[in-house]
Amino acid sequence: xxxxxxxxxxxxxxxxxxxxxxxxxxxxxxxxxxxxxxxxxxxxxxxxxxxxxxxxxxxxxxxxxxxxxxxxxxxxxxxxxxxxxxxxxxxxxxxxxxxxxxxxxxxxxxxxxxxxxxxxxxxxxxxxxxxxxxxxxxxxxxxxxxxxxxxxxxxxxxxxxxxxxxxxxxxxxxxxxxxxxxxxxxxxxxxxxxxxxxxxxxxxxxxxxxxxxxxxxxxxxxxxxxxxxxxxxxxxxxxxxxxxxxxxxxxxxxxxxxxxxxxxxxxxxxxxxxxxxxxxxxxxxxxxxxxxxxxxxxxxxxxxxxxxxxxxxxxxxxxxxxxxxxxxxxxxxxxxxxxxxxxxxxxxxxxxxxxxxxxxxxxxxxxxxxxxxxxxxxxxxxxxxxxxxxxxxxxxxxxxxxxxxxxxxxxxxxx
Amino acid sequence: xxxxxxxxxxxxxxxxxxxxxxxxxxxxxxxxxxxxxxxxxxxxxxxxxxxxxxxxxxxxxxxxxxxxxxxxxxxxxxxxxxxxxxxxxxxxxxxxxxxxxxxxxxxxxxxxxxxxxxxxxxxxxxxxxxxxxxxxxxxxxxxxxxxxxxxxxxxxxxxxxxxxxxxxxxxxxxxxxxxxxxxxxxxxxxxxxxxxxxxxxxxxxxxxxxxxxxxxxxxxxxxxxxxxxxxxxxxxxxxxxxxxxxxxxxxxxxxxxxxxxxxxxxxxxxxxx
Numbered sequence: 123x124x125x126x127x128x129x130x131x132x133x134x135x136x137x138x139x140x141x142x143x144x145x146x147x148x149x150x151x152x153x154x155x156x157x158x159x160x161x162x163x164x165x166x167x168x169x170x171x172x173x174x175x176x177x178x179x180x181x182x183x184x185x186x187x188x189x190x191x192x193x194x195x196x197x198x199x200x201x202x203x204x205x206x207x208x209x210x211x212x213x214x215x216x217x218x219x220x221x222x223x224x225x226x227x228x229x230x231x232x233x234x235x236x237x238x239x240x241x242x243x244x245x246x247x248x249x250x251x252x253x254x255x256x257x258x259x260x261x262x263x264x265x266x267x268x269x270x271x272x273x274x275x276x277x278x279x280x281x282x283x284x285x286x287x288x289x290x291x292x293x294x295x296x297x298x299x300x301x302x303x304x305x306x307x308x309x310x311x312x313x314x315x316x317x318x319x320x321x322x323x324x325x326x327x328x329x330x331x332x333x334x335x336x337x338x339x340x341x342x343x344x345x346x347x348x349x350x351x352x353x354x355x356x357x358x359x360x361x362x363x364x365x366x367x368x369x370x371x372x373x374x375x376x377x378x379x380x381x382x383x384x385x386x387x388x389x390x391x392x393x394x395x396x397x398x399x400x401x402x403x404x405x406x407x408x409x410x411x412x413x414x415x416x417x418x419x420x421x422x423x424x425x426x427x428x429x430x431x432x433x434x435x436x437x438x439x440x441x442x443x444x445x446x447x448x449x450x451x452x453x454x455x456x457x458x459x460x461x462x463x464x465x466x467x468x469x470x471x472x473x474x475x476x477x478x479x480x481x482x483x484x485x486x487x488x489x490x491x492x493x494x495x496x497x498x499x500x501x502x503x504x505x506x507x508x509x510x511x512x513x514x515x516x517x518x519x520x521x522x523x524x525x526x527x528x529x530x531x532x533x534x535x536x537x
Numbered sequence: 538x539x540x541x542x543x544x545x546x547x548x549x550x551x552x553x554x555x556x557x558x559x560x561x562x563x564x565x566x567x568x569x570x571x572x573x574x575x576x577x578x579x580x581x582x583x584x585x586x587x588x589x590x591x592x593x594x595x596x597x598x599x600x601x602x603x604x605x606x607x608x609x610x611x612x613x614x615x616x617x618x619x620x621x622x623x624x625x626x627x628x629x630x631x632x633x634x635x636x637x638x639x640x641x642x643x644x645x646x647x648x649x650x651x652x653x654x655x656x657x658x659x660x661x662x663x664x665x666x667x668x669x670x671x672x673x674x675x676x677x678x679x680x681x682x683x684x685x686x687x688x689x690x691x692x693x694x695x696x697x698x699x700x701x702x703x704x705x706x707x708x709x710x711x712x713x714x715x716x717x718x719x720x721x722x723x724x725x726x727x728x729x730x731x732x733x734x735x736x737x738x739x740x741x742x743x744x745x746x747x748x749x750x751x752x753x754x755x756x757x758x759x760x761x762x763x764x765x766x767x768x769x770x771x772x773x774x775x776x777x778x779x780x781x782x783x784x785x786x787x788x789x790x791x792x793x794x795x796x797x798x799x800x801x802x803x804x805x806x807x808x809x810x
Contacts, residue, residue: 134672134685340665346672399660403644407652410643417639418653419624478643531690 134346164472166523167487170516174491178498185498188375195372196310198493199385200443201460205467205485206392207436210429212468213396213409215477216272218261218433220279221464225441226456227283228253230290232305232442233297233451243304247442254438255431257283262427272430284457296452299445309446312380319369319378326365331358381443386486388436393482405429409478440464459510466513467492470520476528491516551578553615554711554743555600555631560609562595569595570606570767577712577743582734584746584758584775588787592767593747597714600745601633602626614711632705633714638697642690646682647671649689650704674703678736681729695726702733713737714745719753731757751780765789 178185204221211218228250235246257279264275291297299306314322331354338348372378396402407415408425416422444460445451469475470491471484492513499509555577562570570592577583587593598604600611602620610617613629620626626633640649647664650671656663671685680699682692689700698718705713715734719727734757737744748754754761754775761778763771763786771786 134668337665344665344669346665346668398662400655400657400662401660403648403652403655403662406644407641407648410641411639413637414639414641415652417623417635419627420653478641 164481164483164487167470167472167484167491167520170470170519171487171491171494174494174498178494178501182498182501185501188371188373190497190501192372192375192377192379194490194493194497195382196379196447197497198489199379199381200309200440200447201463201467201492202385202440202485202489203388203443204437204440204460204464205471205489206388206482207433207440208464208468209471209473209480209482209485210392210405210436211272211433212473212475213405213477213480214426214429215409215475216265216426216429217276217465218272218430218437219276219461219465220257220283221433221437221440222456222459222461223280223283223287224254224257224434224437224456225444225460226451226454227287227290227441228438229441229445229455230287230297230451233299233445234290234292236303236305237297237299238294247305250442251435251438254435254441257438258431258434259427261430261434262423265430266423266426280461287455287457288453291451291453296450299449299451301449305442305446306449309379309381309443310449313376314378314380314383316369316373316377319373320366322378322383323362323365323369327358327362330361334358381447389482389486396482401425401428406478411478437464462517463489463492463513466517466520469524470516472520472524474524474528475521476524488520551580551741551743553577554579554613555745556612557596557600558610558612560596560599560611561607562592562599562604563607568767570599572768573609573764574769575745575762577745579711579743580738580741581760582738582744582746582758584748584754584761585764586748586751586754586761586783586787587764587770590766591764591787593764594716595767596764597633597716597745597747600626600631600712600714602631627708627710630709630711631714632708632710632712634698634701634705634716634718636716636720638701640689640697640701643688645688646685646692646700649700650674650685650707652704654707671703674706675699677740678703678706678733680733693726694722695729698722698726698730699733702730702737706737710742712743712745714747716747717749718746719748719750727753751783754783755780763787 175186184190204225207221208218231253232246232250235241235249236243261272261275261279264270265272301307301310334349334354334357338351338354341348369378396405404415404420404425407418407420408422412422415425441456445455467488468480468485469488471480471486471488473480473484473488495512495516496509499512553576555575557573557575560570560573560575561568573592573596575583575585575596585593585596595604599606600620602622602625605619605621611620612618613620613631618629620629620631623633641652644652647668651667656666656670668685675682675685678699680696680703682696682699689697692700702713702715702718718730718734722730731753734744734746738759746754746758755778758775761773761775761783762769763773763783765787766789770789771782773782773786
């Protein structure tokens with residue numbers, strides 16, 4: 123039996139019309155075909171990030187200094203957490219315009235409980251996150267049972283929770299968090315030691331390579347084409363060298379902060395949930411064709427509900443982290459450009475506005491692009507008016523690329 | 538009608554999978570189905586034909602559990618059943634491929650085949666067993682799908698139909714209903730889908746095929762049931778039916794044998810203007 127299997131082609135490689143991918147040249151040709159067909163994935167945003175970094179580096183070499191990069195990771199992370207929730211909502215083809223004010227309102231709740239009422243920090247944070255989940259639950263009820271479009275109830279939320287922010291803050295207007303309390307310490311002063319950093323990189327690489335080897339074994343045992351071993355080795359090496367070098371370079375200054383590690387961990391977790399679990403499969407299915415998902419027996423309402431709850435929960439968590447980082451909560455918390463930054467990050471990172479297409483990593487890449495622009499323009503002493511214009515232009519470019527790619531997909535048959 | 542039905546019964550030996558008797562369905566002022574009868578055996582392809590508004594879709598939706606009949610008996614595998622909702626129909630072993638196929642374009646073939654029925658270990662999807670099962674299913678249909686890991690949007694119309702039909706087989710059904718499977722297909726793709734229908738019959742499944750295309754119906758079915766204005770208008774063994782007879786039965790032209798038979802059965806004939 124095993125003899126037969128080794129002599130027969132794998133069951134998924136017997137159709138004579140299949141395009142074989144054997145040599146590296148085949149791989150490159152296939153990649154080229156995918157790009158022409160509009161299956162861009164994360165390539166535009168990675169190219170964009172490289173171009174942005176090259177530009178600012180040429181203008182101001184300190185842009186790529188270790189200190190500057192560490193600061194960027196610290197500032198990008200809290201908004202990235204909020205953008206992660208937006209990615210989920212966009213995957214369903216819906217939108218949440220209220221993440222900014224929800225983050226402001228919930229972080230204000232934390233600050234008032236902790237500073238003004240002397241509650242424990244843990245309890246204050248848990249209440250804020252629970253409030254976020256509750257808000258998401260309300261959205262879910264409005265969407266699933268009442269049938270209000272998400273654009274409308276999150277627009278209402280945008281206004282209502284700004285009001286709630288003012289109400290919670292009362293006459294104070296601004297609440298400062300003590301710098302030596304746990305939250306600002308966690309977001310500003312906690313860093314992995316060099317040893318911890320390298321250990322973490324080793325674990326990540328080991329888990330990646332291990333899971334790929336496991337996949338190869340499983341598929342070979344099932345008589346299917348296994349992934350190319352050489353490819354796994356190359357990718358594993360690239361991951362080890364890349365992350366290892368980054369850890370070394372950031373380590374010249376303060377190293378990996380707890381905050382960006384937490385964010386990266388959340389991104390990886392959401393990516394695994396989206397790609398490997400039934401829940402994630404259903405999110406993509408509902409985003410792709412809601413009626414088909416319903417007829418397949420998927421409880422569509424539960425999928426929508428879970429995503430709205432997660433989005434608002436991520437918004438609350440992100441808001442608390444922003445508060446810790448700024449060590450202050452004020453009437454402007456989450457109200458200025460938090461919303462649009464989070465939504466722009468998700469879209470710039472490559473998550474389609476049309477639903478069903480995107481990945482958790484787009485939150486990471488998108489927020490890095492926006493943070494690089496912000497830091498770079500700050501270093502060049504450019505005012506925020508220019509920054510807003512540039513950010514708007516980048517967002518427009520990202521959506522335009524998405525739209526063009528979508529047309530290319532429908533004409534080349536990649537959906 | 539009874540004469541022909543007796544002949545068919547005498548010839549066919551397959552076990553009766555589905556049998557409907559006296560099905561009535563009313564939507565407001567419209568009597569969509571009146572005393573409809575239908576019998577389908579294992580290993581038999583029954584074509585359901587009729588003009589627009591004849592009640593084909595209503596009948597299929599009744600069998601699929603989308604509508605509940607107002608009166609009548611549905612027997613499945615010899616026992617009377619109530620089909621409570623599409624999930625109930627799937628549970629009984631009735632699979633339906635609707636005309637719009639209900640595929641998720643952004644998901645690959647494997648994900649579409651097993652949507653809602655994923656193999657899983659704990660919360661994690663088991664892609665390997667699903668992919669192997671997908672190839673087994675497609676092979677059993679002799680289906681031509683170049684890869685099961687490309688999004689369904691990248692497939693041709695016939696291949697999409699193939700995926701939809703293969704998906705209906707995932708739950709091991711006993712009856713498969715195909716709603717206009719060849720409506721939007723070219724010549725070669727139509728032939729491919731008709732091959733699939735024959736393969737379903739070879740596997741001993743009962744098949745109900747709804748189609749407007751008389752050539753397809755005559756090419757692949759064993760029996761043809763004609764509905765007109767929500768009633769059984771005629772029933773033919775496919776090799777004995779001419780296209781003229783079918784068209785006459787569908788349109789209800791008065792000067793043909795079908796209308797005369799209908800008159801003998803004391804159903805008031807519909808006189809065309």
